[in-house]
Amino acid sequence: MKKWATVLITITALALFTGCGSKSEPTKSTEKEEGYPVTIQNFTKAEGGTEWRVKEQVFEKAPERVLANTQPAAELLLHLGLQDRIVGVGAVFGMSDEEVSQEFSKLNHLSDGYLSKEAALSVDPDLIYGRGGLFENEEWGNGTVDSINEMGIATFVQETSTDKATFESVYHDIDHLSELFDVQSAGENFKEELKGRESALKKQVTEVGKEQTFALLFMSDPSDLSIYSASGESFFNSMMKMVKLDNALGDIQGDASLETLIQRDPDVLIVPDWSTYKEGAKKDEMVQAVLSNEKISSLKAVKNKQVYSVDYNYMFGYGYQSLTGMEQLAEELYGK
Structure with missing residues (x-):
């Protein structure tokens, strides 16, 4: 996990307070909003903790000034037609969603890296x-849920990024955001x-796929070898x-040793x-570096050239964008 954390810290350091684009001013409604207050079952956790618990967020009206702390989070709001509500976005990196790229380019990009609390509140x-x-x-954090709420600012933690999330959590997030902003029609259309x-995708994989195990090598330097269990x-x-890929290292916390990787094969x-x-x-560089690494030449994945590369936002963007990543991976794994 140490080397993975180093990668994230490196990303964090990239122009944390650099602004790109101009600040967008949301259109404020002059009409009384009906259907409020709205209570959303959301989440909080202890500082530095890993287990999330439910915390209600009560909204007297739809938020008008939304800070999205990552690019994938902002892209979901764009699919719901909420671009005029977004006053800033952080962590602007990784593969983007072409369907909303034009709208995303017009947002107030606060940083290529993760936002500090000061930058988020700015x-x-x-x-x-x-x-x-x-x-x-x-x-590198925008503040804990409780500390932000104590300042009178609401929070919405994506369920997809909590400790028991599955892809079904994407639909839960869409439902809650749709209710919060009263855009149920847009939400239902995107869910459909x-x-x-x-x-x-599931039909394709069922027809041609087979159950296999995988391991994640998570490093930024192709010459390095960092084995992250992702448990x-x-x-x-x-x-x-x-x-149809099952984590071969799923019972190990943090980084795994080279010996364990070879043993699990x-x-x-x-x-x-x-x-x-x-x-x-680049993708090919990472794959070729693994295939030519003598330390893992005995692995059947290397011998069979079963090494694949996936963009960070598709793996750890915690959003609907991961579906695109899995569609691409399935094509490489099983072909058409």
């Missing part, structure tokens, strides 16, 4: 929303689209199971694709 939000792991009082794609990444592991190896990052290693 846009005067009435809602801080997004990835749960960033709700911390660290230099995603469910159709999910069904098609606590329930959303990530649920996505892999969608394409997974069928498939997954490595990150950093091509969407500044000076990041």
Whole structure:
């Protein structure tokens, strides 16, 4: 986990307070909003903890100034037609969703890296929303849920980023956001689209796929070798199971040793694709580096050339975008 954390810290350091784009001012409604107050069953956790518990968030009206702490989080709001509500977005990196790329380019990009609490508050939000792991009082965190709420600012932690999440959590997040912003029609339409794609993917995999084990090699330097068990990444592991991949290291906490990897001998190896990052290693570079690494040459995944690369946002963006990543991975694993 140490090397994985180093990767994240590196990303965090990228222009934390650099702004790109101009600040967008949301259109404020002059009409009385009906159907409020709305109570949303959301989440909180102890500072530095890993277990999330339910915490209600009560809204007297729809939020008008939303801070999205990651790019994937903002893209979901765009699919719900809420671009005028977004006053800032952090962690602008990784593969983007082309369907909303034009709208996303017009948002107030606060940083390429993760936002500090000061940066998040700089846009005067009435809602801080997004990835749960960033709700911390660290230099890379936008503040804990409880500390933000104590300032009179609401929070919305994506269920997809909590400790027991699955892809079904995507639909729960859409439902809650749709209720919160009173955009149920847009929410239902997007859910229908995603469910159709999910069904098609599962059908494809059922017809041509087979149960296999995998391990995640998570490093930014192709010459390095970092083995991350991803045991606590329930959303990530649920996505892999969608394409019939079971985590061979799922019972190990944090990083796994080289000896353990060789002993478990997974069928498939997954490595990150950093091509969407500044000076990041490209997909083919990462794959070739693994295939030529003498330390793991005995693995059947290497011998069979079962090494695949997936963009960070598709693995750990904690959103609907992971479905695109699994569609692409299924094509590589099983073909058409």
